[in-house]
Amino acid sequence: MRNPIATVLLGSVALLAACADVSMMTNPSLSVESPTVLGVSPANAATGVDLAQPVVLTFSGPMMPGMETLVVLHEGTLAGPAVAGVATWSADRTVLTFTPSAPLKRNMTYVLHLAPSLMGASGRPINLDACARLGGRYATGGMMGVSAGTGMTNGAWRPGMMGDGWRAADGTFGMFFSFTTA
Numbered sequence: 001m002r003n004p005i006a007t008v009l010l011g012s013v014a015l016l017a018a019c020a021d022v023s024m025m026t027n028p029s030l031s032v033e034s035p036t037v038l039g040v041s042p043a044n045a046a047t048g049v050d051l052a053q054p055v056v057l058t059f060s061g062p063m064m065p066g067m068e069t070l071v072v073l074h075e076g077t078l079a080g081p082a083v084a085g086v087a088t089w090s091a092d093r094t095v096l097t098f099t100p101s102a103p104l105k106r107n108m109t110y111v112l113h114l115a116p117s118l119m120g121a122s123g124r125p126i127n128l129d130a131c132a133r134l135g136g137r138y139a140t141g142g143m144m145g146v147s148a149g150t151g152m153t154n155g156a157w158r159p160g161m162m163g164d165g166w167r168a169a170d171g172t173f174g175m176f177f178s179f180t181t182a
Contacts, residue, residue, distance in 0.1 A: 035061045035120035036130040040112065044135030044177040051103040051181055055112055062093035062121040070115035070166075073098055078111050078139055078176060093121060104181050112177045113139065116168035128175045139173040 039058040042049045055073055068087035074080040085100040104110060114136075118126040128136070166173050 033061075033120065033122050034124045034127040035059045035063060035118075036127045037114070037134060037136070040134055040136075040177050042179040044179070046179040048182045049104075049179050051106065053104075054100075055098040057096045057112075057114075059094050059096070059120075059126075063089070063096070064119040064121050064123070065093075067118050068096055068098075070118050071096060071098070072113045073100070074111040074113060075105070076109055076111070078113055078173075080111070083110065106181055109178055109180045112179075113173075114175045115166050116172065116174045117166070131175045131177075134177070136175040136177050139176050140171075 036059070037057055038060050039056070041056040042053060057071065068089065071087065073083040073085070075083055083100050083104070084102070085098050087096055087098045089096055114126070114128065114131070116125070116128060118128075120126065128138075168174070
């Protein structure tokens, strides 16, 4: 006869192994509790996007208050101006909807930028590595107009930077997705 406890334990280990993200193995500071981005709308590299369509991010778990300030929609490139608008959370803080103040421009590329310092409600950092499956790319200093003479100096940000929370320990500046309007 089978041991029901051993069966449950073995099944749990198999389930955890099947669901584990490779990035958790390469970055032990990330855990099952680290939120990930489950969806981005418009999708990365989408074209013909409706000018009035809001930008929506879906997270795997609730996010910490204030994290909407660490998600920015840029016009043109990562170094382009931020699009004015309103960011609102769903009641469970898992869906962030950004509605631009004015319709987006025609035939324009937009870049959605996520800071590496986004945190889940548990205080765990977001697992940006998992965004790659959605087409996300890591932002580098050159993409943001950052050169060797800009950045953090004596605790103060120089021109060209977006402020605290935008530079990761690995030197990247978060993750980005892009789309082009109709």
